[in-house]
Amino acid sequence: MAQTRADLGARPAALPQRRDNQTRLTAAAYLAPALCAIAIVNVFPILYSLYMSLTNRNGPRRFPVGQFELTGFENYARLLSQPTFYIVFLKSVAFALVCVALFFVFGLALALLLEHPAIRGRAIWRTLLILPWAVPTWVTALVWKFMFNGQFGTINHVLRGVGLPAPDWLTVPFTAWVAIVIVNLWMSYPFFMLILIGGLGTIPGDLYEAASLDGAGFWRQLFSITIPLLRPVAVPALILSAIAQFQMFNTVYLMTRGGPFARVGESGSTELLLVWGYNQGFQGSMMYGLTSAFSIVVFLILLAMTLGATRLTNATRGAYE
Amino acid sequence: MIAIRKPGPLITVLLHAALLLVTLFALFPIYFTFQASLQPGNTLYSTELQLWPANPTGENYAYVLFSLPMVTWLRNSFIVALATTVVTLVIAVSAAYALSRFRFRGRGSLMTIMLALQAFPSLLALFAYYLLLNQVGLTNTLVGLVLVYAAGAIVLNIWNLKGYFDTIPVDLEEAAMIDGCTPTQAFLRVMLPLARPALATTALFGFLAGWNEYIIAQTLLFDEALYTAPVGIFGLQDGFRNPWGWFAAASFIVSVPVVILFLILQRNLVSGLTQGG
Known part of the structure; x- marks a missing residue:
């Protein structure tokens, strides 16, 4: 099985360096295309959004050329004084936490199950289980949207068949939320399963042997050996995934468009951060100024999360070297 | 366990x-999805559980493939996905190599800055991309779309590949350089073959990103002849009842190539993801 990063990195990976211009030029030449590309496609949109966020470009037309002027921090004031913004924000945090926790538990359970010595045909099971990952997200959204349909959906066919209540999933706030979490779990667990299988492979078997001799049962071994030793693999994956879930857009937008909406002006029950921003900026009202301010605020939040996360993962990595 | x-x-x-x-x-x-694609007409709108169509038919496939410009849409998707993969891979591989093998001032901060840029929700800057593409006359073109997709992929790919390159011992390249190779030759002949799992993983995800994306393509392409497959397929919605049979057939056609690709490359996934990252 693969070495994890925990085993590595102690050895410097650099080539023997001659501090001459030749080396420096070579490095610069290798980096130049990436830096140019990043400046154009990553940095420019951020700066442009920053500029837009300071204007009153909240017009009705799609990408208007019309008149707009600098209005300072008006958009930010407007955004941050809306209770909706905070509701949407908290909803996204809750969504990210619930999803990531489920991914981990489900992924770990499957990894343990697949690695259990009693299991026959391991490679086949594993191949079948990662298939949801390969399905395009928009196909996932479409298929599950149909399966969750209140009247014709498969899920309700089954629920009615066994005599359980069959809600109209995507039009009831709570069940719509449950539905997007289930769909998200379906498409995301394979990644965690694979990562954790990789991680399990790095745990030396004699640890379990010793623990068994000392009389430790399954749960004790799980919490005292498996989970602590999976940390170097699991923590970066969990943090990156939490950030990705915080930015969840495609599946949710294609399934519910952020709805169901209770009242005009209020956020829909599945209207997560980016769904809300997209609906504000590109659907109907076209408030570019406000959306830009929103994107900058989200940027700052995610930036703090990302930088905190790198520090945290560096810390955990250090602990295992 | x-x-x-x-x-x-x-x-x-x-x-x-x-x-x-x-x-x-x-x-x-x-x-x-598969069985739905074989359902004739509107039999999907049934209130009974059906696990296999009573009269399976290929009419959905025939309609989608021959009555719609599906072949064109698939070709567009393929061009966009392949171009995105190649462009991001070439740019990211060379940058990742420099960051892994050369020591220069600002190397650490560069890695951090790149990661920080990734935190920007570029989806909400669609009009910035629109403006950018408009300036160079690339709106409503596949090239413009590739540019936007590359934006989403380059930084993560650099990080992933750099992490993997770090795990490959330098001794082999050193040996090659003692034998008279330049760093570039050592990189191409020694390192790249060893990094195959990471390259395969990166390429796979690059391709999937281009092949699967819907929202941005739908915003930037107006011309039906330029639609990628998802944009074309979503355009079949008529606002009242969705043609689920066509959706299912089209979804299946679009998914099969990527699922096959995934299965071929899956052996690389575990090592490509856990060593680097």
Whole structure:
């Protein structure tokens, strides 16, 4: 099985360096295309959004050329004084936490199950289980949207068949939320399963042997050996995934468009951060100024999360070297 | 988990049953799409549970493939996905090599800055991309779309590849350089072949990103002849009742190539993801 990063990195990976211009030029030449590309496609949109966020470009037309002027921090004031913004924000945090926790538990359970010595045909099971990952997200959204349909959906066919209540999933706030979490779990667990299988492979078997001799049962071994030793693999994956879930857009937008909406002006029950921003900026009202301010605020939040996360993962990595 | 005792038959059966249950959860939606694609007309709008069509038919496939410009849409998707993969891979591989093998001032901060840029929700800057593409006359073109997709992929790919390159011992390149190779030759002949799992993983995800994306393509392309497959397929919605049979057939056609690609490259996934990253 693969070495994890925990085993590595102690050895410097650099080539023997001659501090001459030749080396420096070579490095610069290798980096130049990436830096140019990043400046154009990553940095420019951020700066442009920053500029837009300071204007009153909240017009009705799609990408208007019309008149707009600098209005300072008006958009930010407007955004941050809306209770909706905070509701949407908290909803996204809750969504990210619930999803990531489920991914981990489900992924770990499957990894343990697949690695259990009693299991026959391991490679086949594993191949079948990662298939949801390969399905395009928009196909996932479409298929599950149909399966969750209140009247014709498969899920309700089954629920009615066994005599359980069959809600109209995507039009009831709570069940719509449950539905997007289930769909998200379906498409995301394979990644965690694979990562954790990789991680399990790095745990030396004699640890379990010793623990068994000392009389430790399954749960004790799980919490005292498996989970602590999976940390170097699991923590970066969990943090990156939490950030990705915080930015969840495609599946949710294609399934519910952020709805169901209770009242005009209020956020829909599945209207997560980016769904809300997209609906504000590109659907109907076209408030570019406000959306830009929103994107900058989200940027700052995610930036703090990302930088905190790198520090945290560096810390955990250090602990295992 | 590595068990010591040999598990009893009851445990073995229970474990397989659990695995079977989860596999059903994993595969049912895929199976459902397949059987839905064989349903004639509007029989999908049934209030009874149907697991196999009473009269399976290929009419949905025939309609989608021959009455719609599906072949053009698939070709567009393929061009965009392939171009995105190649462009991001070439740019990211060379940058990752420099960051892994050369020591220069600002190297660490550069890695951090790149990661920080990734935190920007570029989806909400669609009009900035629109403006950018408009300036260079690339709106409503596939090239413009590739540019935007590359924006989403380059930084993560650099990080992933750099992490993997770091795990490859430098001794081999040093040896090659002692034998008279330049750093570039050592990189191309020694390092790249060793980094194959990471390259395959990066390429796979690059391709999937281009092949699967819908929202941005839908915003930036107006011309039906330029649609990528998802944009074309979503355009079939008529606002009242969705033509699920066509959706299912089209979804299946679009998914099969990527699923095959995934299965071919899956052996690389575990090492490509856990060594680098």
